[in-house]
Amino acid sequence: MSPSLPEHIILEEILTRLPAASLARFKFVSKSWMALFSHPNFVKSHINRKEDYLIRTCPGGIGILSRTTLTESHIEDVPASFDGLVGSVTGLVCGVSESRNCFILWNPILHVYKQIPLPKHSKYSLFGFCWDSATEDFKLVAKKFDSSSAVVYSTKTNRWINIRAFRIPYAGDEFPAVIVKGNPYWTGYFRSPGILKFEARTNRFTCLGLTCVAGKRYSLCSVNDCLARIEYSLTRGNCLELYQFNDGRGVWSKMYTINIKTTYIFTIPKCFNYSGEIVFSGCHEWCDTKLNEVESLEYEFGYELGPSRLHRYSYTPSLIILDGMKTSTRHLRDKHRKLRSVWCMRLPRKYRRSRHFSVYDISLPTYCGGNVE
Incomplete structure (x- = not known):
């Protein structure tokens, strides 16, 4: 009997199941492993395993919350100019500089990043990060609220293009609330409460309708790669309602109501993408939507999450490296x-x-x- 396993078993069933952080260390064992773990086919196979995390900015770096261990780790070696968190798609994290004059694409696992200067002579007020799965292209988008145009950057062509876009009577945040299937969504007030979407495949902005209940707040999230919103009240924090958006019909459908046995006031709840557990960012707790149970979270560095402009995004560690990336x-x-x-x-x-x-x-x-x- 052969003492070793077949090569396809090792590649497809063992190595692709290992955490990205472990593979990042193994890359330097030999040249053959370096070539294997850098090959596009292996990178795609590994990213499809869908490790489930939430990522957010925190004092001095980035916090990554694991669904498996329910603990948050802290990464401090962010690129020097990294300021606001714009989003995360298939293992890459996007941020902007403090002066808002360039984007930073960063892979925290591999400690590599790339700075992409924004076109000069313009001040932008809306920033986005997206993924076109049809062309396998990461894109960046920037726009001024009162402008009828926007700029889009393609990492495949390494250049900016101008696109037509409608003027947005917008009062909201400069960064996306959530990224679903590679498309960023912003929340704000467009004459009435609404959601702004950028379609990565067509390079088009669209507005989605939103019916809000008086006295309630909402938070957008991704549940099983579908756009969803969580409605909650700041005055009575014992009930959450989750709605899912149907792209084809353009309507919101209520999925369920969760009664939580806690007196905490919820602030900025988010969901793990692939499991649906809801994290209450302001009260250090999470909810298992299947069992309707609440458990406490552990924070390795002991800082408060708190209600603020800090954003949280779904995150899946990967081995993706773009041309032009350099080590931090x-x-x-x-x-x-x-x-x-x-x-x-x-x-x-x-x-x-x-x-x-x-x-x-x-x-x-x-x-x-x-x-x-």
């Missing part, structure tokens, strides 16, 4: 600092004051050199 200098610096600390402890005392050393880090394809303090 902060990640390299942190790696270097850890290496320097470890190697200083292992050097004989008389050599610890040496001004320079070089070591090879197996998780990076290059040598790291630096000064020993």
